[in-house]
Amino acid sequence: MSRAGDRARLEARVASKCFRTASGQSVPALADLSFALDEGETGALIGPSGCGKSTLMRILAGLDRDFEGSVQVPTHLRVGMVFQEPRLLPWRSVEDNVRLAAPQASEAEIAALFAALGLSEHRTHFPGELSIGLSRRAALARAFAVRPTLLLLDEPFVSLDTPLARQLQNDLARLVESRSMITVLVTHDIDEAIALADRIFILSERPAHVVGEITVKTPRAAMRDEERKAIAARIEALRAPG
Amino acid sequence: MRSEAASGALFQALGVTLARVAAAFFLAMTIGSAIGYAMGRNALFDRAADPWIIVLLNLPALVIIVLAYIWVGLNEAAAIGAVALNKLPVTAVTIREGVRAFDARLDEMAQVFGFSPMKRLAHVVAPQLAPYFAAATRGGLSLVWKIVLVVELMGRPNGVGFEINTAFQLFDIPLLLAYALPFTAIMLAIETLAVQPLERHVSRWRPRAA
Numbered sequence: 001m002s003r004a005g006d007r008a009r010l011e012a013r014v015a016s017k018c019f020r021t022a023s024g025q026s027v028p029a030l031a032d033l034s035f036a037l038d039e040g041e042t043g044a045l046i047g048p049s050g051c052g053k054s055t056l057m058r059i060l061a062g063l064d065r066d067f068e069g070s071v072q073v074p075t076h077l078r079v080g081m082v083f084q085e086p087r088l089l090p091w092r093s094v095e096d097n098v099r100l101a102a103p104q105a106s107e108a109e110i111a112a113l114f115a116a117l118g119l120s121e122h123r124t125h126f127p128g129e130l131s132i133g134l135s136r137r138a139a140l141a142r143a144f145a146v147r148p149t150l151l152l153l154d155e156p157f158v159s160l161d162t163p164l165a166r167q168l169q170n171d172l173a174r175l176v177e178s179r180s181m182i183t184v185l186v187t188h189d190i191d192e193a194i195a196l197a198d199r200i201f202i203l204s205e206r207p208a209h210v211v212g213e214i215t216v217k218t219p220r221a222a223m224r225d226e227e228r229k230a231i232a233a234r235i236e237a238l239r240a241p242g
Numbered sequence: 243m244r245s246e247a248a249s250g251a252l253f254q255a256l257g258v259t260l261a262r263v264a265a266a267f268f269l270a271m272t273i274g275s276a277i278g279y280a281m282g283r284n285a286l287f288d289r290a291a292d293p294w295i296i297v298l299l300n301l302p303a304l305v306i307i308v309l310a311y312i313w314v315g316l317n318e319a320a321a322i323g324a325v326a327l328n329k330l331p332v333t334a335v336t337i338r339e340g341v342r343a344f345d346a347r348l349d350e351m352a353q354v355f356g357f358s359p360m361k362r363l364a365h366v367v368a369p370q371l372a373p374y375f376a377a378a379t380r381g382g383l384s385l386v387w388k389i390v391l392v393v394e395l396m397g398r399p400n401g402v403g404f405e406i407n408t409a410f411q412l413f414d415i416p417l418l419l420a421y422a423l424p425f426t427a428i429m430l431a432i433e434t435l436a437v438q439p440l441e442r443h444v445s446r447w448r449p450r451a452a
Contacts, residue, residue, distance in 0.1 A: 062355050079354055087351040091369040091447040100365055101355040128449040146355065 008039040008074035010182045017067035042183040044193035047203030053186045057154045073212045078196040080148030082156040089171040094138045096125040102145035123124035151183040202238045212238035266325035267386045274333025282341025298331040318431040319392045335379045340374030372444045
């Protein structure tokens with residue numbers, strides 16, 4: 001376990017995680033999966049759909065404790081999470097949704113977050129009145145408002161059109177870089193992983209384990225297109241079955 | 243009706259009956275909701291309580307009233323208890339359905355963001371139960387007031403039900419309507435002035451079709 005004075009660190013070692021089917025069979029979802037991230041690092045998990053990425057996120061979030069292995073989390077743990085769906089309370093305004101999750105956040109902090117995410121004009125709106133892009137922004141605002149030490153992003157931009165997803169990625173990248181926390185991003189979009197992550201973990205088919213790890217050179221702004229393409233090619237090679 | 247109103251007997255009877263309706267309704271809603279919530283959340287409790295709920299649902303109101311008067315006595319507690327017991331299973335079943343329809347994803351969200359139990363109740367649970375609670379309220383008020391009249395007719399010395407019994411014995415239809423119609427008007431007023439505005443308020447977040 002991490003001691004006081006240590007840098008905050010996330011260390012996940014899942015020996016096995018199984019699901020029980022309706023017929024009583026035990027189906028493995030994760031097997032010998034391990035990875036670690038230090039404070040200030042962003043890790044991206046890339047894998048085929050259905051390989052158990054969301055299951056892993058639920059374990060990291062503490063929602064699923066029925067697994068063999070251990071997860072070491074930062075000592076002062078505050079989790080901010082963006083689920084695949086925005087999961088806002090539909091009967092509370094955007095601002096109330098954020099305040100309920102982060103009662104300690106100051107007015108100035110919330111105003112700054114809303115401004116950074118383009119939500120200032122939508123504070124009093126109900127989630128049902130928002131477009132899907134705005135709902136995802138609201139979910140991001142909620143996750144950041146808690147000043148997380150561990151930020152979990154489960155395909156936060158899935159089902160958005162490409163320009164909108166890119167724009168949100170840029171907003172997200174700015175916010176992530178302005179804070180010191182551990183960020184775990186689940187995605188199946190290689191460009192998104194390269195744009196946001198310091199380290200990329202490639203997962204196998206189910207039962208998932210880490211088949212490869214790629215470190216992305218920072219500062220990212222200096223990265224040339226060829227380098228980007230080279231990383232993408234390496235990821236593709238690792239993802240290829242067999 | 244005018245003579246009954248002028249003598250004050252009408253208002254007294256209405257007041258007594260309304261008080262009984264309110265007491266029985268409040269009891270049935272609180273206890274019924276608590277039982278329904280527990281049944282929706284806990285499978286074991288659901289299995290244990292379900293047969294009793296079904297028995298209560300199917301036991302005729304009259305049988306419950308007579309048993310209450312025989313066992314507890316011809317008093318106010320028996321009257322209100324009997325009415326509440328008639329309404330309670332309906333509330334429990336409605337609220338249980340509401341709990342079963344809960345969105346587990348919002349529960350998980352509340353868990354990840356560390357919502358306290360009170361915060362969960364107020365902001366996650368209650369809004370999801372609101373439509374079911376409204377349905378139980380609406381059905382409940384009408385059911386309770388009908389049964390209160392029967393209870394009054396059988397074993398109370400006052401109230402609208404008692405007066406209707408008198409009117410029946412005298413075959414006095416104007417007297418009967420003099421008591422029945424104002425009460426119906428009051429229930430209609432409660433529905434339109436209290437229940438419906440409250441329902442609109444709690445569902446104001448729902449996007450309305452244009």
